[in-house]
Amino acid sequence: MQLATWNINSLTVRLPQVLEWLARNPVDVLALQEIKMTDDKFPAQALADVGYQAQWFGQKTYNGVALLTRTPATDVVKNIPGFADDMARVISATVQGVRVIGAYFPNGQEPGSDKFDYKMNWLKGLRDWIKQELQLHPDLVLMGDFNITFDDADVWDPAALKDTIHCTEEERYHLRALVALGLCDALRLFPVAPKSYSWWDYREFAFRRNRGLRIDHILVSQALRSQVKACVIDKGPRSNERPSDHAPVVLTLDR
DNA sequence: ATGCCTCAGCTCCTGAGA
Numbered sequence A: 001m002q003l004a005t006w007n008i009n010s011l012t013v014r015l016p017q018v019l020e021w022l023a024r025n026p027v028d029v030l031a032l033q034e035i036k037m038t039d040d041k042f043p044a045q046a047l048a049d050v051g052y053q054a055q056w057f058g059q060k061t062y063n064g065v066a067l068l069t070r071t072p073a074t075d076v077v078k079n080i081p082g083f084a085d086d087m088a089r090v091i092s093a094t095v096q097g098v099r100v101i102g103a104y105f106p107n108g109q110e111p112g113s114d115k116f117d118y119k120m121n122w123l124k125g126l127r128d129w130i131k132q133e134l135q136l137h138p139d140l141v142l143m144g145d146f147n148i149t150f151d152d153a154d155v156w157d158p159a160a161l162k163d164t165i166h167c168t169e170e171e172r173y174h175l176r177a178l179v180a181l182g183l184c185d186a187l188r189l190f191p192v193a194p195k196s197y198s199w200w201d202y203r204e205f206a207f208r209r210n211r212g213l214r215i216d217h218i219l220v221s222q223a224l225r226s227q228v229k230a231c232v233i234d235k236g237p238r239s240n241e242r243p244s245d246h247a248p249v250v251l252t253l254d255r
Numbered sequence B: 001a002t003g004c005c006t007c008a009g010c011t012c013c014t015g016a017g018a
Helices: A011-024 A044-048 A114-136 A169-179
Strands: A002-007 A029-033 A053-057 A065-069 A074-078 A090-095 A098-104 A140-145 A183-185 A216-221 A228-233 A249-253
Touching (some): A002 A098, A002 A140, A011 A044, A044 A053, A053 A090, A065 A090, A065 A098, A098 A114, A114 A169, A216 A228
Parallel strands (some): A002 A029, A029 A098, A098 A140
Antiparallel strands (some): A002 A249, A053 A065, A090 A098, A183 A216
């Protein structure tokens, strides 16, 4: 079984690239973030034509998430139950016995800002909910655009970016707290090549110079840990014409 | 320097992203 996550920064613009990627990477589940469209605009038929069912949760202009699956997704939940939020950031479903949670974590803009406070509250709400979800669903995958680096290895210039957004101790504390519930960073179950990133700024030839951050993650529950065969960042689509600024991350499970 | 790209939308500029 293969699961993947990809922040596509507008599904309207990137639909052809998503279809092309799925043709080459026929994963069982693809979680999308930043689809940036209202629910009525979602291209369900184009995805069905290539063999994917979809669950989606959109909104106008910003945010928006979806789960594309080859087999039916059941018990679909949108956003974090018990956490009031007017942004479409999370979609969950059970697929082939695995509880899959696709999430677009808040950006946070700048430490000290209102958006940063919202990010901290959202992270707390997420943790409280995931703690319960793990009790209900031992086989669980939480993946998406976390907008947080684990540590300096995830940052192209740790000195220059110290304490800036995605790299603050507060954000990393929340990420570690999430992991401490009983999850593990699938990419680091294996030797990771230095300077492995999942996002590169559109400006200043950042991708060509590999000036990036690793902020897109796949976390797996303890029960699934022994089934993880591989986890890779696919940098290929970042070289496309009109690319997303994020690369897909792909998890292969032995099940 | 607060822009450098890119995207959506109350579209020829602005807000937001990261």
